[in-house]
């Protein structure tokens with residue numbers, strides 16, 4: 498007669514679609530039991546796309562039924578994570594204002610009444626603690642962290658709250674992605690939407706994060722300059738390959754807003770991201786001018802989107818567009 502060890506050994510021949518480890522070793526398979534000739538197992542499919550879940554289900558059944566003495570296999574798939582949605586904010590290169598945009602979109606959504614949190618996955622330059630003026634170390638229970646509340650209605654977690662200021666993190670690939678996953682898998686409570694501020698670029702960390710946490714969509718931030726746009730196209734490609742929809746492109750630092758008269762001039766050109774979005778058939782979510790007030794407010798830890806003035810408006814408009822994408826209202830019936 499087979500016993501539980503036979504079942505575990507069989508489960509370990511099925512690779513975890515994300516890590517490649519055997520299912521038992523990776524911790525996805527639990528409650529493995531044998532009742533007479535029936536094998537029972539619970540498989541955690543969190544982070545897997547529906548087709549991968551189906552394939553995994555079939556593979557688990559097949560290996561269990563192949564164990565001599567097993568005549569029936571009962572496989573229960575669970576995705577223990579609540580129905581919290583993640584939206585990734587990405588850019589092809591650093592310094593385009595991705596973190597500023599991510600913070601202010603989150604604040605604008607919170608002002609609309611949404612339960613939104615923010616994960617700063619930018620290990621190379623975690624700037625969210627400064628943008629939110631939230632530098633406290635997060636509390637933790639059983640090694641699971643609690644997000645740090647902020648005055649702006651958006652709880653946040655950032656690598657910057659865990660390391661000493663100014664200490665660059667030299668982690669690479671899997672180690673960085675592992676640490677960052679703890680920020681996503683924290684006690685987010687009733688938070689319905691997580692804004693994920695990804696590190697700039699298109700490397701391993703970004704790929705692992707999007708494969709593991711499967712954002713419902715991604716927003717790409719670019720400046721009007723050509724070089725940034727070429728990089729942005731690479732970032733777009735990364736999401737296409739991972740089958741994550743692009744919600745749209747944002748052009749940041751688009752035209753210079755004169756602090757005295759408010760007039761907008763275009764030292765770097767304007768409209769590059771919109772043209773690019775059109776060429777790629779992607780939505781354009783809006784442009785944010787280069788404004789001294791945006792920088793000074795951000796540096797002071799007071800996100801401009803918390804207000805209602807001219808500097809807040811572009812962020813509010815983009816947040817409304819994102820909200821409409823996430824919660825489409827039914828078309829009117831005539």
Ligand SMILES: Nc1ncnc2c1ncn2[C@@H]1O[C@H](COP(=O)(O)OP(=O)(O)OP(=O)(O)O)[C@@H](O)[C@H]1O
Nearest residue numbers: 591592593594595596597622697786787788791792
């Ligand atoms: N629209 C804007 N107007 C004025 N300053 C801006 C604007 N957007 C961002 N900045 C400023 O540009 C600098 C870089 O912004 P930010 O840190 O958000 O960029 P980033 O793309 O996240 O960079 P990195 O990826 O390197 O962290 C900051 O000083 C920020 O205040």
